[in-house]
Amino acid sequence: MSDHPFDLIVFGATSFVGQILCDYLFERHGADGDLKWAMAGRSKTKLQSVRAALGEGASGIELITADAADENSLHEMCGQSRVIISTVGPYALYGSGLVKVCVETGTDYVDLTGEAQWILRMLLEHESQAEKSGARIIHCCGFDSVPSDLGVYHHQKVALEEFGQPATQIRMQVARMKGAASGGTVASIVNIAREMTKNPALRKILANPYALVPDGKARARQLNITTPTRDPKTGAWLGPFVMAGINTRIVHRSNALGGYDYGMDFLYDESMRMGRGLKGGLAATALTGGLGAFMAGAVLPPSRWLMEKYILPKPGEGPSREQQRDGMYDLRFYGTTASGNTSTTRVTGDRDPGYGSTAKILGEAGACLAQDIAKTDVGGGFWTPATALGDSLLARLQQHAGLTFEVCD
Ligand SMILES: NC(=O)c1ccc[n+]([C@@H]2O[C@H](COP(=O)([O-])OP(=O)(O)OC[C@H]3O[C@@H](n4cnc5c(N)ncnc54)[C@H](OP(=O)(O)O)[C@@H]3O)[C@@H](O)[C@H]2O)c1
Incomplete structure (x- = not known):
């Protein structure tokens, strides 16, 4: 008791x-x-x-x-x-x-x-x-980061049962997502940009996929989707996923705390699937450009002030009840083991992701x-x-x- x-x-x-x-x-x-x-x-x-x-x-x-x-x-x-x-x-x-x-x-x-x-x-x-x-x-x-962390955990459990070995690489793609940001989330992202301006060494820490791994040592060379990239397997265009920066760090920390159950050279990346053909390529380019412009605007004090004052939601504001109810997400985890066995895990949620x-x-x-x-x-x-x-x-x-x-x- x-x-x-x-x-x-x-x-x-x-x-x-x-x-x-x-x-x-x-x-x-x-x-x-x-x-x-x-x-x-x-x-x-x-x-x-x-x-x-x-x-x-x-x-x-x-x-x-x-x-x-x-x-x-x-x-x-x-x-x-x-x-x-x-x-x-x-x-x-x-x-x-x-x-x-x-x-x-x-x-x-x-x-x-x-x-x-x-x-x-x-x-x-x-x-x-x-x-x-x-x-x-x-x-x-x-x-961030439960669907990613538990999606990988679930995928590896099934891979061990089915193939007797974990996936050495998992690539997560956001297949569909519907939702909006709140003032609190935007304030957190803007504050990271503010801290980066004050302390340029922070960029290096934030860029390290193994930043939260206990011994801090980089393992395999981690791939990241930061520009429009064509998925060779499906032909779909991929763009950067805004939450990948934190989710990948948590997944790598889980691997380390679990005694490297996923392997010492485990690779994990996240991206947004934007569709095939010209339309998909243009959407991936627009997403990359939009995210880049947002971060550049948040780093520079004058544009950050303008964004906070006139464009971005304020603390306490966020998506309406209808937007929350109509929101959803569908994430796909594509895994490959050392012997070449492949499998896919799907994780879905029934409301807007952020709220x-x-x-x-x-x-x-x-x-x-x-x-x-x-x-x-x-x-x-x-x-x-x-x-x-x-x-x-x-x-x-x-x-x-x-x-x-x-x-x-
Ligand atoms: N991981 C995710 O997926 C995810 C999703 C959504 C949000 N978030 C994060 O969750 C946090 C909250 O987001 P939000 O949009 O709900 O934020 P919000 O509406 O801006 O709320 C901020 C809260 O902090 C309180 N607060 C501020 N200063 C305080 C103090 N000195 N003592 C006690 N309470 C204080 C405020 O209290 P008052 O009401 O009294 O002002 C309010 O309750 C943010 O950091 C956001 O980034 C993460």
Whole structure:
């Protein structure tokens, strides 16, 4: 029995994604069901209105006031729960204090960061203490990077069963995706660009596919799709996938933490499939140019200011309920083993990737850590979704969160 009143606290319940998450937790567990959970944030009034919007029966959900900048309040919050889910981002700006306090108090933690430079900072500062205190810290528990990390995990499990060996290379292609970005996500990307301007050495770290691998040593020469590229197998044009920068780092970290189950020379890349022929080539070129222009605009202070002020969504803004409901994604993982056996895994989600689906994935990741994964099975440290939550999260996502994982050929 735990001596904490809560299994889970959602810190950042008032954020765009936090509100969708609270809706999901309330629908799935109620206010006083199998999972004891509470909502936390810096403003009691805002928390009260988010709770009221959940509807009848939600008044039993407890509200906790805590500020990311006030360590005492973070200590008080962590003392009350086994797991903290944080949506308070950009994490590089507001998240470090909470990770520190979780590590100090042995509190488990999951979040939605996609900021590799910040994860690396947290690892360097806190990894050894987390191993001692028993705090399990799991970053990237949303669309980045759970479908990628668990898609590869699932693919390799099946490859081992069928072929007796893992795939030495997996190439993930986004076959279809429908969704939009929120202000919080855009703020995180813009903040990475801001940090790169201040610290040019960061470019090298962000460009290293093995940046989050414990020994930091590059293995095989990793391929990346950064320009329009024709897939020799299908003839389709591929363009860069904006989340590849974080997802590939997490997949390589999972491989390393798992004792190189996928092999020392494992290769993994991600891209967007843009179609065949001239139309596909033009779409891949437009995507490459658009992403390049966005990053160039975000790096230069005057254009960054203009983009933040006039073009990009503001913190708290994001896709409508209809856009979330009508969204979806379909990812294909093409694997090849050392002996040349090939197979394809398909991963789908039933809502827009960044919010509707992310909120459900995050909720299940937090509940999974609280309810399914004993500290004796997975001890303290900085884990990835696949290495800490593996099969339990796979099952939860398929049963409750609208995801599918299947081998399709
Ligand atoms: N991994 C993924 O797939 C994925 C998907 C979506 C989002 N994200 C990330 O998730 C994060 C949240 O995104 P979002 O769009 O929901 O953000 P958002 O709407 O801008 O919300 C930010 C939250 O941070 C809170 N906050 C800011 N400063 C605080 C402080 N000092 N103390 C306590 N709380 C504080 C805000 O509280 P107030 O309401 O009181 O202002 C708000 O709840 C971002 O970092 C985003 O990049 C990741």
